[in-house]
Amino acid sequence: MLAVSSQLAYFVSLMLFSIGAVGSLIVMKRNTLANIWGNTFAVFGSIVGLVSAVAVLFGSGFSFSFETSLPFLSLSVHVDKLSAFFIFVISLIAAVASVYGIGYVKQYYGKYNIGALGFFYNAFIAGMIMVVSAQHALFFLVVWEIMSLASYFLVIFENNESSHVRAGTLYFVMTHIGTAFITLAFLLLYSATGSFDFAMIKENSAGITPFMKDAIFILALIGFGTKAGIIPLHIWLPSAHPAAPTHISALMSGVMIKTGIYMFIRLFVEVLPNTPLWWGIVVLIIGAVSSLLGVLYAITEHDIKKLLAYHSIENIGIILLGLGSSLIFLAFDMKSLATLGLVASLFHIFNHATFKALLFLAAGSVISKTHTRNMEDYGGLIKLMPQTALFFLIGAMAISALPPFNGFFSEWMTFQSLFAGIRSADTSVQWAFILAAGSLAFTGGLAAACFVKTFGIIFLARPRSEHAKSAHESSVTLRFGMAVLALLTLAIGLSAGPIAVTLSKVAGDLNAFAGQPPAFAADWSAITLVDNFASVSGLLIFAMLTAFIFIVFFAVSIFTKNRKVHIGRTWDCGTNLDSRMEITATGFSRSLINIFRGVLKPTKQVTIEYRDEHMRYFHVTKTVEFGIRDIYQNYFYELIQLLVAKISEQMRRMQSGNVNVYVAYIIVALITLLVIMK
Amino acid sequence: MIITLWIIQLTLIPAFSPLFLGIVRKIKAKFQNRTGASIFQPYRDIGKLFRKDEVISEDASWIFRFAPYLIFAVTISIGGSIPLFTTTFADTLFNDWLVVVYLLAFSTFFLALAGMDAGSAFGGFGSSREMTLAALTEGGLLFSVLVLAFLAHSTNLFTIADTLSSLPLFSFAPVLFAFAAFLIALLAETGRFPFDNPSTHLELTMIHEAMVLEYSGKRLALLEWSAANKFLIFLSLGANIFFPWGIAFTTDLADIFLALILFFAKVGILCLFVAVLESSIAKLRFFRLPDLLFTSFILSIIAIGLIL
Numbered sequence: 001m002l003a004v005s006s007q008l009a010y011f012v013s014l015m016l017f018s019i020g021a022v023g024s025l026i027v028m029k030r031n032t033l034a035n036i037w038g039n040t041f042a043v044f045g046s047i048v049g050l051v052s053a054v055a056v057l058f059g060s061g062f063s064f065s066f067e068t069s070l071p072f073l074s075l076s077v078h079v080d081k082l083s084a085f086f087i088f089v090i091s092l093i094a095a096v097a098s099v100y101g102i103g104y105v106k107q108y109y110g111k112y113n114i115g116a117l118g119f120f121y122n123a124f125i126a127g128m129i130m131v132v133s134a135q136h137a138l139f140f141l142v143v144w145e146i147m148s149l150a151s152y153f154l155v156i157f158e159n160n161e162s163s164h165v166r167a168g169t170l171y172f173v174m175t176h177i178g179t180a181f182i183t184l185a186f187l188l189l190y191s192a193t194g195s196f197d198f199a200m201i202k203e204n205s206a207g208i209t210p211f212m213k214d215a216i217f218i219l220a221l222i223g224f225g226t227k228a229g230i231i232p233l234h235i236w237l238p239s240a241h242p243a244a245p246t247h248i249s250a251l252m253s254g255v256m257i258k259t260g261i262y263m264f265i266r267l268f269v270e271v272l273p274n275t276p277l278w279w280g281i282v283v284l285i286i287g288a289v290s291s292l293l294g295v296l297y298a299i300t301e302h303d304i305k306k307l308l309a310y311h312s313i314e315n316i317g318i319i320l321l322g323l324g325s326s327l328i329f330l331a332f333d334m335k336s337l338a339t340l341g342l343v344a345s346l347f348h349i350f351n352h353a354t355f356k357a358l359l360f361l362a363a364g365s366v367i368s369k370t371h372t373r374n375m376e377d378y379g380g381l382i383k384l385m386p387q388t389a390l391f392f393l394i395g396a397m398a399i400s401a402l403p404p405f406n407g408f409f410s411e412w413m414t415f416q417s418l419f420a421g422i423r424s425a426d427t428s429v430q431w432a433f434i435l436a437a438g439s440l441a442f443t444g445g446l447a448a449a450c451f452v453k454t455f456g457i458i459f460l461a462r463p464r465s466e467h468a469k470s471a472h473e474s475s476v477t478l479r480f481g482m483a484v485l486a487l488l489t490l491a492i493g494l495s496a497g498p499i500a501v502t503l504s505k506v507a508g509d510l511n512a513f514a515g516q517p518p519a520f521a522a523d524w525s526a527i528t529l530v531d532n533f534a535s536v537s538g539l540l541i542f543a544m545l546t547a548f549i550f551i552v553f554f555a556v557s558i559f560t561k562n563r564k565v566h567i568g569r570t571w572d573c574g575t576n577l578d579s580r581m582e583i584t585a586t587g588f589s590r591s592l593i594n595i596f597r598g599v600l601k602p603t604k605q606v607t608i609e610y611r612d613e614h615m616r617y618f619h620v621t622k623t624v625e626f627g628i629r630d631i632y633q634n635y636f637y638e639l640i641q642l643l644v645a646k647i648s649e650q651m652r653r654m655q656s657g658n659v660n661v662y663v664a665y666i667i668v669a670l671i672t673l674l675v676i677m678k
Numbered sequence: 679m680i681i682t683l684w685i686i687q688l689t690l691i692p693a694f695s696p697l698f699l700g701i702v703r704k705i706k707a708k709f710q711n712r713t714g715a716s717i718f719q720p721y722r723d724i725g726k727l728f729r730k731d732e733v734i735s736e737d738a739s740w741i742f743r744f745a746p747y748l749i750f751a752v753t754i755s756i757g758g759s760i761p762l763f764t765t766t767f768a769d770t771l772f773n774d775w776l777v778v779v780y781l782l783a784f785s786t787f788f789l790a791l792a793g794m795d796a797g798s799a800f801g802g803f804g805s806s807r808e809m810t811l812a813a814l815t816e817g818g819l820l821f822s823v824l825v826l827a828f829l830a831h832s833t834n835l836f837t838i839a840d841t842l843s844s845l846p847l848f849s850f851a852p853v854l855f856a857f858a859a860f861l862i863a864l865l866a867e868t869g870r871f872p873f874d875n876p877s878t879h880l881e882l883t884m885i886h887e888a889m890v891l892e893y894s895g896k897r898l899a900l901l902e903w904s905a906a907n908k909f910l911i912f913l914s915l916g917a918n919i920f921f922p923w924g925i926a927f928t929t930d931l932a933d934i935f936l937a938l939i940l941f942f943a944k945v946g947i948l949c950l951f952v953a954v955l956e957s958s959i960a961k962l963r964f965f966r967l968p969d970l971l972f973t974s975f976i977l978s979i980i981a982i983g984l985i986l
Contacts (some may be wrong), residue, residue, distance in 0.1 A: 063972065106789060184863045245836070275768060283844045380797075382739045389739075403777060412776055430986060438817055445816030449809035458806065461797030462737050534833040538772050543780075544772065550753035552900075556747070557730075560896045563731050568797045570735040583802025591810045597969045645751055665946060 005061040009052035010079065010133075013091070014126055016045035021122035021367075022616050028115020035105045038118020039362075042125060044099035048376035049091035049129060052564060053086045056084035057502065058444040061509075063135060072196055078135035080513040081509035082270075086132035086210050086262050089350055093254045093357045094125045097247040100361050100481030103474070104247055107368055108158075117157055121248065124150035124256075131259050137196040141179070143261075148175045148227075151256060154248045155240045164243040171240035174233070178226030182263075185219035187210060189271075202271045202511075213272055217279055221286075228260030230320065232632045237313060238297070242305030242373065246364025249305060251311040254357040260347050261319055265342070268327060269512050281432050289441040291317025292537030296444045296600060299453070299592050302375045302585045306362045307358065307454060311399060314443060315352040318414060319345050323415045323438050330427055330512055336530070337420050339518035343503045350499070351406040351492060355398035358485035361576050362392035365478050369471040373459050375585045379464035384471045389459045390480040396451040398489040401444050402543040406489045409496035409527070412536055413520075415440060416529060420519065421535075446592070453588045462577040494538045495521040586626060594630075601629035679929055683766060686938075691757030693916070695906035696720035698949050700911065705953035720906060724899045734897025735796040746893070746900035751838060752785040753907035760911060761839040761918045763937040764926040775833040776822050779816070782867070785904070793889030797975035800881055804888025811866055811885070811967060815930045818974030825856035825981040826919060835915075839922035855981035857920045862947035862974035864912040869905070870952060872962040872970070883961060910945070913952075917944035 020041025024034045056062070056079050065076030079087070101121070105114060122442035127147030152175070156168035190196055192212050193204040208216075219366030222233065237257070241249045268279060294314030301307040301667045322345030329338035365388045366381060367373055382389040398405035418440065462470040471480070492499060500522040507513045520529050572579060581582035593602050611618040623668040655666075702719035705712025736744065759773050759874040767773070772781075786808065793805035829852070830841035842853070866873045869886040878884050879891075890901050920926060922938035926933040962970065 074696045261724060295679075342694065380737070382741070393741075400783070400787060402787060403780050407872070408780055415776055419824070419827075419833075422986070423831075427986070434982065438821070438975065438979070441820045442813065442818045444780075445783070445813035448787055449813040450796075452787060452805060456791055456794035456802070460739065460741065460795045461802075531831070532830060532834075533773050533827075534776070536777055537772065541772050542779065544755045545748075545751060548755050549747055551753070552751050553747050556900065558895055560728055563729070563895060565895075566731060566733045567736050568733045570737055570798045571800075573799070577797075578795075581799045582797045583799070583806060588802065588806040588809075591964065592813070594965060595810070595814070598750060 004054035005051045006059060006079070007064065009048050009055065009076075010087075013049035013052060014129065015120040016041050016048060017126035017129075021119045021126070023156060023637045024115045024118025024122070026115075028113060028118075031114045033113040034118055035109075036102060038121055039098045039101045039105070039115070042101075043095055045310070046091040046095035046098060046125065046281040049087055049448065051080075053084045053088035053091060053281045057081055057088065057506070063171035067474075071101055073138045073199075074136050075139050075195065076135040076467070077130070077133045078199070079133045081506040082132045082262070082265065084257065084433065085346060085506045086351075086504070087354045087508070089258065090125065090128050090132070091254045093251060093353050095355065096481045097250050097361070099363075099484075100250075101245075101247040103477035104245065104364060104368060106312055106475075107663070108245070111160075112157060116155070117245070117590050120153045120157075122507070124154060124248070124251070128251075128256060130261060131186055132262050132422075135198050137189065137198065141186070141496055144179065144182070147256070147259070148179065151244070151252060153246075154252075154359035155244045156242070157245060157248075161243075162670075163239075167236075167243040171236040174226055177659060178223045178233075179523075180266050180441055181219045181223030181226070183223075185216050185223060186268075188216050188219065192655060197442070198266070198271055205272055208272070214276070216272065217268065220263065221282070224263045224267075225286070226260070226262040228257050229290075230286050231293050231313060233634050234290070234294075234313050234340065235632060235637065238301075238309040240304045241309040241312070243304065246305070246360055246367065249309075249364070249401070250357040250360035253309060254353040255359060257312060257316060258319075258353065261316070261323065261345075261349060264320075264323060265345075265510075269330065269342070272496060275327050275330045279326065280324050280327030280329075280331055281429060282324075283320050284432050284436050286314050287317045287320030287322075287324050288436045289317070290314070290320065291443045292439045292446075293599070294476065295443050295450060296592075297597055297628075299450045299589045300600060300602075303369070303373045304375050304378075304454070305360070305373055306546065307375075307450070308363060309357050311357060311359075311447070311450070313320060314447065315348065315356065315399075318411065318440065318443065319348045319352070321345075322348060322410075322414045322417055324423050324436070325414075325433065328421065328432075332426065335513055335516040336519040337417065337424070338678070339504055339507045339513050340413065340420065340520055340529075341417040342507045342513065343500055343520075344410060344417045346503045346506060347413055347496075347500060348407075348410035350503075351410045351489075354485055354488050354492065355395045355407055358391060358395035358482060359399065361478070361482050361485065362388050363484065366392075366471070368478075370465075370467040372465075372467055375454070376463040378458040378468050379579060379582065380462045381468060382459040382461070383470055384463075384468075385459075385473050387473060387479050388482065391479075391486045392459065393455055394486040394489055396455050398493075400448040400451050402448070404490070404493045404538045404545070409442065409493055409500075409536065409538060411440070413500070413527070413661075415492050419533070420529075442569050450589075450590065453585055457583075457585045457588065461582045462579050464582065470481040490532070494542055495524070496536075496538045497524050500527055516612040518525060550644060574582075590626075599631070601631060603627040603629055680766070683764060683929060683934070687762060687764070687767060687776040688754070688758045690762050691907050691910050692754060692766075692903065695910040696724060696903070698910050698945060699906045701946065701949050702953045705950060706957055708761060709953070709957035719735040720902075724903050725897035727902065728896050729897045730803050732897060735798075735892055737797045738795045738812075741788070742792050742795040742892070743897070745788040746810045746904070748788050748898040750900045752781055752801045753911065754910055755905045756781055757907060759835070759917060759967075761836045761922070761925060762914055764929070764934060765836045765840045765928055765940050766926075767836060773834045773836050775827060775835060775838075776820070778819050778835070782908075783812065783816070785908075787842070789889055791902075792893075800884075800888045800891050803881075804891070805884055807885045807964065808949045811971070814968050814971040815866045815974070816864050818859050818978055819867065821975060821978035821982065822859035822863060823915070823919060825852055825859075825978055826984065828982065828985055829853070835919060839925055840927065842919070843922040843925060852981040853920060854985040855977050855984065857916070858948060859974040859977035859981065860916060860920065862970055862977075863914060865952075865955075866967070866971060866974075868909045868912050871956040872959055873967055875961050913948045914941070916948055917941065967969055 024038035063078035130143035179624040299308035326341030418437040524536035683833035793801040927939040
């Protein structure tokens with residue numbers, strides 16, 4: 001009964017997204033209607049999707065397939081607990097983002113086509129839900145493409161801004177390079193097993209040679225890694241995510257990049273069993289590099305949405321630390337610990353989705369009132385937008401892993417999984433775990449530094465521009481969306497125990513983890529490692545802190561009730577206090593940039609215009625420009641570009657421009673293919 | 679009996695933290711050939727601040743007003759969850775090392791925000807410096823105690839103290855490396871030489887003092903007191919985690935009495951060490967500090983390498 005209803009809900013939710021998509025195209029002439037239509041159906045679709053996911057998470061999965069007239073392609077869907085978990089996260093964030101969108105989209109009325117936005121928005125969400133439930137490789141590629149194209153059109157939605165179109169093009173190119181690698185991986189799987197169906201591939205996976213398996217691993221790592229935004233394949237992410245309207249940035253950063261991680265888990269853990277050791281080590285190292293470099297680049301960034309996008313790279317890194325350790329444990333056949341690693345990784349996927357969406361929505365609320373993304377133009381907004389400020393602060397504390405908010409608990413579990421690796425793994429891989437744990441420790445500290453900068457510069461002190469002075473609190477739908485997510489970050493933190501248990505069931509549903517209990521025990525009171533190495537309790541931390549704050553507050557109030565509080569000026573050193581005396585985002589991050597100059601390669605260019613060219617004492621103007629040299633651009637992409645240019649040069653000889661020659665090429669190619677295939 | 683122990687455990691840190699600050703100042707004064715203030719002067723300072731009116735900047739928000747209470751509450755709750763004189767509380771409170779580290783980060787986070795809140799030029803730079811150092815200290819701090827956690831097979835601080843006190847002496851080499859790493863982190867976290875000068879108000883060098891520059895009255899008292907608490911928390915960790923001899927395993931009165939005396943003696947020795955260090959070295963340039971902090975991290979890694 002439960003299975004039938006979850007399947008029904010799955011269809012209804014996809015149907016609602018289709019109605020939302022097509023309907024908003026039909027009514028696109030009328031802005032308000034198109035907006036409400038598109039977003040409302042997205043909200044309903046997501047809520048039904050949530051129901052379907054919950055039914056599978058606590059019940060059993062379902063699958064079905066339609067054969068099509070096209071060869072090979074079959075529309076087959078299989079929703080197990082892992083898929084359901086991802087559908088749950090996607091639907092949850094989509095529901096909140098859509099409510100937020102109703103208010104946020106208003107600013108585009110009359111400037112852009114709201115109907116098209118509704119169409120691509122619904123297609124995007126439906127695409128993501130199908131991506132995490134597709135069971136057939138070719139069907140997967142189709143829905144993967146729907147998701148990628150829809151998000152591409154959402155990135156270039158504000159097509160009057162040339163920077164957005166450029167970001168979109170980069171995204172388009174990168175995502176299709178990724179898709180090319182994915183296609184190759186699937187073709188290799190097909191040639192080795194004779195099937196595009198993931199279940200069939202899994203059954204026949206014994207026949208794949210180790211060399212073939214490694215090739216598939218590398219291709220899939222590059223293909224899905226591009227979508228996930230691992231370093232150095234991340235270059236599209238910091239420019240594409242900020243370009244989209246903010247509630248869509250929240251979806252892209254919060255959930256879309258996780259579809260890449262989903263396929264990592266699906267392929268490396270389930271479809272290709274008996275993981276070789278070096279896969280896990282590679283994933284772990286990529287995780288360590290991505291988390292550390294992601295947060296370092298975030299510190300250098302002063303565009304609020306770009307900064308958040310870099311933090312997505314950081315958090316993908318943390319997720320990969322959990323997944324990588326899980327893969328290594330699998331290679332050593334330590335299933336209990338492998339479950340711990342995977343649960344840490346899934347938990348962080350969930351947590352990152354909530355707090356990153358929250359931060360993006362709060363940033364969008366600020367941007368819609370100040371009309372700039374440059375942090376240096378904000379300041380003092382906590383007095384003008386108090387609720388947005390509170391929500392952003394909660395998101396900032398969660399992403400900085402401060403207890404008792406949710407980010408802490410998944411990082412805690414990731415740490416435990418890495419510590420377990422240091423304690424019990426083979427000496428040959430201990431160094432990788434030490435490296436990973438070290439990078440996670442520094443990442444945590446740097447993230448906190450970055451969010452002190454972000455929150456302080458945006459919301460504290462005095463406004464730094466006229467825009468910031470005239471800001472006021474956002475409308476109720478925006479605040480509602482943020483409030484739900486803010487409450488969630490705390491609620492998830494407090495109920496970390498039961499959530500970890502549910503996630504361990506998701507892991508246990510996969511064949512690779514079945515049969516052994518996880519290496520931790522959890523309930524409402526605490527999460528404890530089975531070998532008693534460590535334990536943590538969110539409720540206790542929360543209760544203690546609140547109790548002590550109240551006690552301190554009342555004790556001090558009673559003791560000092562006769563003391564007065566005067567309101568005065570900030571100490572101004574005898575000059576006139578203005579906003580230029582406050583620290584800037586550039587100044588705040590400068591010392592960290594200096595310390596990490598070996599990686600970040602900061603640049604400084606000073607331009608001085610003198611009053612008298614010969615007597616260089618009096619400046620008319622002096623401009624200092626700080627920048628960061630992009631090491632990927634310099635050492636990685638430029639080399640590829642050179643190579644491609646070289647090859648293209650050679651290929652030119654084939655291009656005569658004569659149509660007959662091209663027809664001849666086609667015939668030769670077809671005949672060759674026919675001969676080979678026979 | 680157990681309730682009395684609880685009260686002692688919770689109040690020990692806030693009650694005695696100003697005293698140890700006074701002791702360090704007194705020793706430093708002796709080194710400089712001054713008589714110096716009485717070792718009880720910090721109590722008088724805090725008391726004086728509580729009895730004064732307060733000026734709050736018109737630019738400051740609720741973060742500025744709320745932060746001192748939060749920071750003080752965090753130091754109290756950490757003070758209650760680390761081994762001071764008995765391991766009786768091993769299974770209560772949040773005694774996990776990761777939780778303690780991240781709670782410390784919680785208080786630093788709010789202190790830095792409060793420093794930026796009033797919009798003065800000093801506060802912002804203090805916050806920037808503080809967060810830079812805090813971020814780089816995290817690795818060394820976390821890993822130095824982790825060495826002991828691996829030795830004791832637990833990150834529970836009480837269990838660590840328990841296990842280490844029964845460890846044979848010859849296995850002490852990694853612990854010494856870890857202690858050196860911890861010591862560097864201690865000096866950085868509590869704002870002592872060579873990281874920060876606790877008695878300076880020179881804008882080029884101050885870190886902690888720059889952040890609290892706009893505070894006055896009861897909130898300044900709370901912040902000063904919290905800083906003293908944090909200092910004593912780190913001294914106690916250094917004394918009781920790395921050298922846990924004498925800590926009581928039972929609730930026997932004689933044991934506890936002895937443990938308390940030993941606790942004061944060990945913390946006193948660490949105080950002397952910090953004071954001697956501060957009197958004999960100069961403050962380092964800010965951009966030299968990361969080298970020291972990375973050294974702390976590397977020392978911990980070496981120690982982990984030794985025990986694996």
